[in-house]
Amino acid sequence: MKIRYFAWVREKVGVEEETLELPADVTTVKDLIAHLKTLDDNHALALADEEVIRVALDQMHVEPHEPLGNTQEVALFPPMTGG
Amino acid sequence: MAIVPSVRVQADDFNPEAEIKKLTAGRSDVGGVVTFTGYCRDEGGRLEALELEHFPGMAEAEIGRIAQEAANRWPLTGLSVIHRFGKIRPGEQIVFVAAASSHRRAAFEASDFLMDFLKTRAPFWKKEHLKEGGTGSWVEAKSADDADAARWQ
Numbered sequence: 001m002k003i004r005y006f007a008w009v010r011e012k013v014g015v016e017e018e019t020l021e022l023p024a025d026v027t028t029v030k031d032l033i034a035h036l037k038t039l040d041d042n043h044a045l046a047l048a049d050e051e052v053i054r055v056a057l058d059q060m061h062v063e064p065h066e067p068l069g070n071t072q073e074v075a076l077f078p079p080m081t082g083g
Numbered sequence: 084m085a086i087v088p089s090v091r092v093q094a095d096d097f098n099p100e101a102e103i104k105k106l107t108a109g110r111s112d113v114g115g116v117v118t119f120t121g122y123c124r125d126e127g128g129r130l131e132a133l134e135l136e137h138f139p140g141m142a143e144a145e146i147g148r149i150a151q152e153a154a155n156r157w158p159l160t161g162l163s164v165i166h167r168f169g170k171i172r173p174g175e176q177i178v179f180v181a182a183a184s185s186h187r188r189a190a191f192e193a194s195d196f197l198m199d200f201l202k203t204r205a206p207f208w209k210k211e212h213l214k215e216g217g218t219g220s221w222v223e224a225k226s227a228d229d230a231d232a233a234r235w236q
Contacts, residue, residue, distance in 0.1 A: 004138075006136060006138055006206065006208060007136055007208035007210070007221055008208075008221045056138070056141060056206070059138070059140055059141035059144050059145070060144075061145070061204065075138060075141070075206075077138070077206065077208070078208065078221065078224070079203075079223075079224030080202070080203060080204065080205060080206055080207055080208060080224065081202075081207065081208050081209045081221070081222045081223070081224050082135070082137070082166060082178070082201055082202060082205040082206070082207025082208070082209070083121060083166075083177075083178055083198055083201040083202035083205065083207070083228075
């Protein structure tokens with residue numbers, strides 16, 4: 001699965017995107033974030049405050065309980081500050 | 084039937100006057116156009132520029148979804164949204180919304196709605212570049228913006 005990062009989440013993780021093979025028990029957005037945090041210190045730091053992390057599955061906003069299903073691309077980012 | 088909004092995400096500046104003309108040219112059913120133009124502030128002289136990062140593809144798609152929701156909710160004759168990305172200096176334009184309608188209330192409300200949801204749902208992030216000290220911090224989301232968006236539920 002392709003994972004993309006934006007803004008300070010991207011800066012803290014240290015890459016713009018990565019493609020990962022996920023364990024079978026990673027089925028929801030929340031599972032995915034928990035899994036990413038185990039990868040290394042950068043991921044753990046970037047995603048430490050799960051409450052503020054926003055998620056899009058295939059470019060649609062979703063809540064943490066959402067199943068990943070057939071998602072091709074997950075994006076993780078801070079609360080948006082456009083406008 | 085709801086109109087199809089015009090949505091543009093671009094690095095280039097834009098001309099509000101030209102955008103208004105697009106909404107009114109050749110028609111006689113438009114009673115009013117409400118526009119909002121957002122500018123980059125210098126934050127009391129502190130700021131050299133804002134750098135707007137965006138999620139290409141999703142930015143257009145999400146603004147399109149918000150704009151379509153507005154078009155379904157209010158009887159508009161036209162709706163245009165422009166959001167810039169990249170480095171923007173104080174005094175420059177960042178965002179533009181124009182809602183045209185036969186009657187003013189729909190145009191006022193639709194543009195207000197658009198701006199509230201652009202703030203909270205459009206995938207853009209602002210980073211400050213400071214006059215002294217190079218790159219500053221990421222602008223933090225304001226809970227007041229969430230409260231503004233919640234008014235429309």
